[in-house]
Structures are given as structure tokens and as C-alpha cells.
Amino acid sequence: MLLDWITVLALIGIGLLLIIVELIFVPGTTVVGVAGFILTAIGIWIGYAALGTATGHIILAATVLIGGVAFFYSFRSDSWARFALKEQNKSHVNEEYQHTLAVGQEGRTVSALRPQGTALFNDLHHEVQTQGEFLAPSTPVRIIKLTQNKIIVEAIS
Template structure:
């Protein structure tokens, strides 16, 4: 009976460790997460089958308590601080073409704005623009600038077909 208890405890501990590695270290659903879940369920099945129902119910409770406890411990500890990315990206891509544009200026869509695409203004400035309403604008349609930010241009379909 002692060997069965040791096997159950090992299955629980390895299963919890693999699930924690899956959650905090490995992106997506990988073999570690699946193996961890299988080991935790396997510890319950093993306890019911080889030891008895009382040990099986205790194993269910132990899986829950140890799993939640380990999760909370990892969250509260400083372990994640050592691997977490702490830098902020504050740089911006300079777009001098946008600085030449003004609200109300008209241009022609070079590609379909779906809702973002390329628009040409004054036969010289080609910028990436976004439809202000989110509607699709086909290539070749005339558009008008509604709003300009540092890095984006919002346009709508122009009421007139001339620049």
C-alpha cells in the first residue's frame, strides 16, 4: 500500500509541475500541459482502482488543493519576475508623408480599404489609411481625410469624385 501512495503522490506532483510549466513557461497547448492533465487524472484513477474509494476521493481533493495552492504560490512569489519582460517600447516610426497631409484633403484608394489599405494623395504621397466607419472601400474610389494622428490617417468615401 505504501508503494501505491508514493506512486499517487509522484503522479500528482509531476502533473502539477507540468501544468504550471504549461501555464507560465510554454506558450499554447503543448505536450507538457496534456501530460500534466493526464498524470493528475491518472493519479485519481490509480487511487480508485488500486487502493480504494476513500483514497480516490482524497486524491481528488489533493489534486485540487495542491494544484490551486501551487498556482497561487507561483503567482504570489517573485519567480515570474526573473523571466518577465519589463521593458516598454516608446519609439515611434516617423512617417513624414502623414505630416504633409491635412484634414479634408482628397485622394484615391490604391488598394481595397478592408478597413485598412493604401491611399494616394496629390499623385505623390502614398500612405496607409483606415476607413473611419470600418466599411470596406474599393480600390479606385475617392476618399477624404477625416482625422490625422501621428501614425494613422482616417478616411471616408468622398462625396465628390474630384481632387
């Protein structure tokens, strides 16, 4: 009799724990939530089979009550807020270099530009772009256009 109670409580407890893990940590419906539901259902079924119908009803009601209270309390108390993203990334590409470069400045490609790649200006690496042409590594280039997040270059002939 004691072993039946331990089995029922262990299955229901592990099942509810897996369902809570599913809700908090694992997005969507996955194996964790399904396994938790199955373990909870098996625990309730064993409660009915081994401990009788009246005790099974009590176990079912207690399980539904505990699960509902845990679900309600987790939303009500904002305990999920610690898992939410609260910060925003407000930076831009090449933001720290936009005032150090100028149109007409010359440099050299570090990688092949197909049409994007890396070039070296003032001993600093920058992501640059051509107007569609291919440039091999170590090609001398000149800046022809600067926008907020793009550096457009051309080969120096």
C-alpha cells in the same frame, strides 16, 4: 500497498510539475500541459482503483487543493514578474551616423542596390536606398536625401 502510494504520489507530483512548467515556461496549450493533466488524472484514478473510494476522494481533494494553492500563490506573489520583459529598445536605424553624413556626399556601393543595399561613405558601411533603380556593386553614388532612418542615394553619372 506502499508501491501503490509511491505510484500515485509520483504520477500526481510529475503531472502537477508539468502543468506548472506549462503555465510558466511554455506559452499556449501544448503537449507538456496535456501530458501533465493526463498524468495527474491517471494518478487520481489509480488512487481510487488501488486504495479505495474514501482514499481516492482524499487524494482528489488534496490534488485540487495543492494545484489551486500553487496557482493562486504564483499570481499573488508576483513570482511571474521575473519572466516578464522590463526593458525597451528605444534606438533607431542609422542613429549613430545621422550627423556624420550630408546631402551631396559621395561614396561607393558595396552590394547591389535593389533598391536597398549597403554603401561605403567615409570608410563606414551604411544601409542605403535608391529611388527604385537597380545599382550594381562598386557604383559611385551620391546622397540626395537624408531622413531620420533612411539614406537615399543616386548613381553618379
